[in-house]
Amino acid sequence: MKAEDLFDAIGDIDDKLIMESDIKRKKKAGFKRYQGILAAAACLLLIVGIVSFLNPLVQRPGSTDNPGISDNPEGNGPLPYDPANPEEWTEPEVVENPGMEPGAEWVNFNAGPVMPMTLVAEDDNISAKRGLTYDFSGTTKENKGVVAVQDKYVLSNSSAEDREITVSYPYVGNIKDMMAAVPALTVDGNTVDADITNGSYLGYDKNGELRHFYPGVLTDDYMTMIKGVEKDWPAIDEGLLEQEVTVYEIDDFTGGNVPADVATLALRLKVKDTGKVFFSHCTGMFSDGEYVTVYVTLAHLPKGGVPKVYVIGEAAEEYSLKGYSYVQISSQYETTEVSGKVIEGQTTVEDVLWDLTNFYTKDAAADSGKKELMKSLGNDRLAEMFTDMYHYRNDGVSSDEDLIFYEPALSDIAYMAFEYEQIYYFTQTVTVPGNGSVSLTWDYVKKGSHNTYEPNEDFRDNFCYDNLPNLETKLYFTEQTAALVETGNIRIEDQNYGFDPERGVLKVTLESDAERYYMVVKVLK
Amino acid sequence: MEDQKIIDLYVKRDEKAIEKTADKYGKYCFSIAYNVLMSHEDSEECVNDTWIKTWNTIPPAMPECFRIFLGKITRNLSFDKYRYNHSEKRGGGVIGAVLDELEEVVAGSDSVEEAYERKILVEAINTYLHTLSKRDCNIFIRRYFYGEETKDIAQRYAIKESNVLMILSRTRKKLQQHLKEEALL
Structure with missing residues (x-):
């Protein structure tokens, strides 16, 4: 056996032993100050086993090995591994040049595909020619593969009578980006203001089978969303929005001498129905069916974010707030050094959601001139998500064990509502003259899909652009083409379009019944 | 999260x-x-x-x-x-020192080609670590799992570096004995 073999085998030792070794001991000078706390903790440890089923702070429902407030609240807790010489520590460099392997399915940022325009109602008299242009002249490594997309449609009317039609254009983007710039529509060269509505988010399922609030990961996910659940959209419970809410705002949170990443406040409430309790800007929550404990760690407070616990309907019968200085696998040290106060107030669900909307949009750009519209769209999205979350917890599968996976964190879903890529629909009514045509052009910028953490240098700065030429469209296409504009700042690594810039092939005809076109480009500048 | x-x-x-x-x-x-x-x-x-x-x-x-x-x-x-x-020569730095220390443990091995199953070796190490005091076990892990500097371990557990070195030396010898008893050396 070699020393290397032994070192290698030590890499597989018992996890619990490694966790134990993560606990730091205070230096003697500071130890005195904590002696009382440690003594109390020692006593506490003795009774942990006895009260584990009684005290939600001690035993997390459904967990057998997680007896603390959290094993590592929000991850940072007492730092599990801290280099002893911080002055010698250098922050790891951030990989600034994201990319992806040509042809790879694995991406960790999917900007969503370009999808075809459709008609709200089918019309046999209308046919379309489509010309899609990717203009890479402004694409740089710094802007993460942003390409200017022009998606042009010439709609022809084969009947002698004018036809009034409503078109719908599906677009994948996020609210914050759209506050800076929204897709622009021109009809026969004239700019028009198309209506914008929310599409679906992945996870919505009316039958309660899927209840998670995440965006598409793969292009297939967007296909699923468009094909599957759009028809039932939207799903806001207006009655729920009007319900009364008691708010418990945690204010004046101070940690004294306790480091911020271990200074934790726990608000314990006795409520009639734990399914009616939600929170924002807190670290986590447990419930034992009667009491709910929401905890928040000082270091994890977002800038300007105030921890709040919401009880819908009947207010808590009683509540208490306690401070803790150290929270670990089997230790929790209650201390008065960590303190705060609770401010109780009354509001409605609707106002709670608007408060979160204002928080997540307060620093957003407003270049598009549509900030208020986007706030409203985002707020609707949040209301849809909250409707889904509320009914999941109260009418669906809502055991305490499930709450571990679906924590009622409104700030989490608000973040998703405003910053995650989602589907939006732009609609516009136009008249196509008898035996004539009308031209509609959509112009917008779009990020490239990529791997943010691409380890292979050869694949960094690679970005992918998908096009789904017939996804759920009610338009009959007589022709679809794709064109490429580039200024030597990109190189195509992989594609199925048929472009060949070296031979001057910058425009190709697409098969309208093809499922998917893709193009991976390396950005060179 | x-x-x-x-x-x-x-x-x-x-x-x-x-x-x-x-x-x-x-x-x-x-x-x-x-x-x-x-x-x-x-x-x-x-x-x-x-x-x-x-x-x-x-x-x-x-x-x-x-x-x-x-x-x-x-x-x-x-x-x-x-x-x-470092396919040809062991590198320097902390890990080089760690491997040199572990070399002491395997020094009694009859042959570098000695057959053993990695799973059995891991189990033997786990068994051994559970026989140690919590402090000695933690120090062993900080050094040989995480590859930490001894002075950093001393700071972590609020003891002198010389104590860390002594504990590591003792635990290595005990590990060697344990592996011999398990017929892994």
Whole structure:
């Protein structure tokens, strides 16, 4: 056996032993100050086993090995591994040049595909020619593969009578980006203001089978969303929005001498129905069916974010707030050094959601001139998500064990509502003259899909652009083409379009019944 | 974000899983890799490989302790990289010293070709570590799992560095004895 073999085998030792070794001991000078706390903790440890089923702070429902407030609240807790010489520590460099392997399915940022325009109602008299242009002249490594997309449609009317039609254009983007710039529509060269509505988010399922609030990961996910659940959209419970809410705002949170990443406040409430309790800007929550404990760690407070616990309907019968200085696998040290106060107030669900909307949009750009519209769209999205979350917890599968996976964190879903890529629909009514045509052009910028953490240098700065030429469209296409504009700042690594810039092939005809076109480009500048 | 929620993102194949993991455990994994490799570039590469391996492993794997799960992946990848970088000669730095110390343990081995099963060796080490006092066990792990400097271990447990060196020396000898008793040396 070699020393290397032994070192290698030590890499597989018992996890619990490694966790134990993560606990730091205070230096003697500071130890005195904590002696009382440690003594109390020692006593506490003795009774942990006895009260584990009684005290939600001690035993997390459904967990057998997680007896603390959290094993590592929000991850940072007492730092599990801290280099002893911080002055010698250098922050790891951030990989600034994201990319992806040509042809790879694995991406960790999917900007969503370009999808075809459709008609709200089918019309046999209308046919379309489509010309899609990717203009890479402004694409740089710094802007993460942003390409200017022009998606042009010439709609022809084969009947002698004018036809009034409503078109719908599906677009994948996020609210914050759209506050800076929204897709622009021109009809026969004239700019028009198309209506914008929310599409679906992945996870919505009316039958309660899927209840998670995440965006598409793969292009297939967007296909699923468009094909599957759009028809039932939207799903806001207006009655729920009007319900009364008691708010418990945690204010004046101070940690004294306790480091911020271990200074934790726990608000314990006795409520009639734990399914009616939600929170924002807190670290986590447990419930034992009667009491709910929401905890928040000082270091994890977002800038300007105030921890709040919401009880819908009947207010808590009683509540208490306690401070803790150290929270670990089997230790929790209650201390008065960590303190705060609770401010109780009354509001409605609707106002709670608007408060979160204002928080997540307060620093957003407003270049598009549509900030208020986007706030409203985002707020609707949040209301849809909250409707889904509320009914999941109260009418669906809502055991305490499930709450571990679906924590009622409104700030989490608000973040998703405003910053995650989602589907939006732009609609516009136009008249196509008898035996004539009308031209509609959509112009917008779009990020490239990529791997943010691409380890292979050869694949960094690679970005992918998908096009789904017939996804759920009610338009009959007589022709679809794709064109490429580039200024030597990109190189195509992989594609199925048929472009060949070296031979001057910058425009190709697409098969309208093809499922998917893709193009991976390396950005060179 | 709590670990279980991050794992849930992996299960749902949500791209944010990597981002949240990197945000939360990037420094932790980097520090493990850096202790082994002493190179920013190599450590960064190992950490990135850790995210990919995690993505490819969950599901079906469902780690009980996500942090340790990541730490082990990083350590294994880093050590693979170390061995690749030093295929001919053992490198310097902390890991070089750690391996020199472990050389003492295996010095009694009759043959470098001696057959043993890695699983049995891991079990023997686990059994041995459970015989140690909590403090000695922790110090052993900080040195030989994490590859920490002895002065850093001393600071972590608020004892003198000379004590750390003494404890490590004693635990190495005991480990050697234990492995001999288990017929692994």
